[in-house]
Amino acid sequence: MNSQILELLHKYDKVGPRYTSYPTAPEWTSDFGLESWQKAAVASENDISLYFHIPFCRSACYYCACNIVISPNGALSEPYLMALQKEIKVIGKSLSPKRKVKQLHFGGGTPTYISEAQLKTLFEQINQNFNLDFAPDSEFSIEIDPRITTFLQLKLLRSLGFNRLSLGVQDFDAKVQVAVNRIQSFEMIAEMLDYCRELGFESINFDLIYGLPFQSPESFKETLNKVIKLNPDRIALFNYAHLPSLRPFQKAHIQEEFLPNTQQKIAIFLEALKSFSENDYEFIGMDHFSKKTDELCRARTTRSLHRNFQGYTTKAGLDLFGLGMTSISSISNIYTQNEKKLNRYIEHFESNKAGIPIEKGVLLTREDLLRRSIINKILCHGLVVFAEIEQEFDLNFEKHFATELLQLKDLELDGLIILRENQIEITYIGRVFLRNIAMIFDAYLQKGSQRLFSRTV
Numbered sequence: 001m002n003s004q005i006l007e008l009l010h011k012y013d014k015v016g017p018r019y020t021s022y023p024t025a026p027e028w029t030s031d032f033g034l035e036s037w038q039k040a041a042v043a044s045e046n047d048i049s050l051y052f053h054i055p056f057c058r059s060a061c062y063y064c065a066c067n068i069v070i071s072p073n074g075a076l077s078e079p080y081l082m083a084l085q086k087e088i089k090v091i092g093k094s095l096s097p098k099r100k101v102k103q104l105h106f107g108g109g110t111p112t113y114i115s116e117a118q119l120k121t122l123f124e125q126i127n128q129n130f131n132l133d134f135a136p137d138s139e140f141s142i143e144i145d146p147r148i149t150t151f152l153q154l155k156l157l158r159s160l161g162f163n164r165l166s167l168g169v170q171d172f173d174a175k176v177q178v179a180v181n182r183i184q185s186f187e188m189i190a191e192m193l194d195y196c197r198e199l200g201f202e203s204i205n206f207d208l209i210y211g212l213p214f215q216s217p218e219s220f221k222e223t224l225n226k227v228i229k230l231n232p233d234r235i236a237l238f239n240y241a242h243l244p245s246l247r248p249f250q251k252a253h254i255q256e257e258f259l260p261n262t263q264q265k266i267a268i269f270l271e272a273l274k275s276f277s278e279n280d281y282e283f284i285g286m287d288h289f290s291k292k293t294d295e296l297c298r299a300r301t302t303r304s305l306h307r308n309f310q311g312y313t314t315k316a317g318l319d320l321f322g323l324g325m326t327s328i329s330s331i332s333n334i335y336t337q338n339e340k341k342l343n344r345y346i347e348h349f350e351s352n353k354a355g356i357p358i359e360k361g362v363l364l365t366r367e368d369l370l371r372r373s374i375i376n377k378i379l380c381h382g383l384v385v386f387a388e389i390e391q392e393f394d395l396n397f398e399k400h401f402a403t404e405l406l407q408l409k410d411l412e413l414d415g416l417i418i419l420r421e422n423q424i425e426i427t428y429i430g431r432v433f434l435r436n437i438a439m440i441f442d443a444y445l446q447k448g449s450q451r452l453f454s455r456t457v
Helices: 004-011 033-042 077-094 116-129 149-159 174-180 188-201 219-232 246-252 262-277 295-301 341-349 366-380 384-391 402-411 429-439
Strands: 048-053 100-107 140-146 162-172 203-210 234-239 281-285 286-290 306-308 311-313 319-323 328-331 334-336 358-363 383-385 417-419 423-426
Touching: 004 429, 033 077, 033 328, 033 334, 033 341, 033 358, 048 116, 077 116, 077 319, 116 149, 140 149, 162 174, 162 188, 174 417, 188 203, 188 219, 203 219, 203 262, 203 295, 219 262, 234 262, 262 281, 281 295, 281 429, 286 295, 306 366, 319 334, 366 383, 366 384, 366 429, 383 384, 402 417, 402 429, 423 429
Parallel strands: 048 100, 048 319, 100 140, 140 162, 162 203, 203 234
Antiparallel strands: 234 286, 281 286, 306 311, 319 328, 328 334, 334 358, 383 423, 417 423
């Protein structure tokens, strides 16, 4: 199978969206009004997913493409948290208390950059303004940096109700860690992982990155062996996107000559795919793996898996409210993104402006909703049943997507999909190329939209 995948990886190595949304963020506009957000937020009766962006980091990881603020001494965190608490109150007052918060996520940056007291105060504000559901099936998660997260913080998070963690591991090789300015030993990760399990966190994810400077198939195999030994519940294996024209840290610190070439990156990915598959991990698709006993794997089997701005999630049908600078909301038929600049976000609330600080957004058309549904089924379920789409949108699938079905013929010849009389089925090999398959149904790409995306494989 490896030789077959190797050939296909070369053929389908293109740039394309990651489809955490459709339409993708570059298609959103700055003239999106607050009234549209308010109308959608109030009209919906769906339960809720909350995302809180804590943008601060003590130092820069040179590969990073996130919207972050480097502040070693923590001076900027207090005015930011004050603004964030005001946003919590604004949104909380807009929503019916009957709507339960079934999912909550702290991301960044480094959420554990803030102190135990700040974490506790922030969570209390959330609990006072939203109907947090502490039922066993709710998911309260946080991203942690093992280098700065304390055991006291972990104990506090667990007592507050957090039940899932994501650890930024990236690579265990010492030379790679120095090159990307993220030094953390295997022993440090192992000790923290043991304590998290002792506290009773239900699911622990590792983030890994391939394509970093000085990585090789041989060195990354050692990282894979250590990851398997630590046995996390989920693994996200991201392809490093080298975009120095957009990422100042990459431009200043990462030299292209030290990056693995395409052949080496493909070899690294194939070794990871093999290693995880042999050690009881299911390949969910794109860059995600989970233990076969994990909820993520079960959700894919039952076709209840969903995808949003945090990646794959088991909580479909929720309205996502993003709070904090650069955070994204997905409510019914709209997407919005908050101000990306720290000073503008804080100034909005210090000057008591109305509502939330929306920088851009989009109101989805019926055609957008249709194509979003199909793309989500490709990425999450590996199956598109024509009759389900026809019933939901009152159309003839084969007639409406005649052009797309013709384009899919080439993918079928390559073994990525199986075209049946009434459905599109993604093969196991096709899971590697989900972004390429989804791109067939992207009307904005069909119109020639030229955007800067990462490579698909």
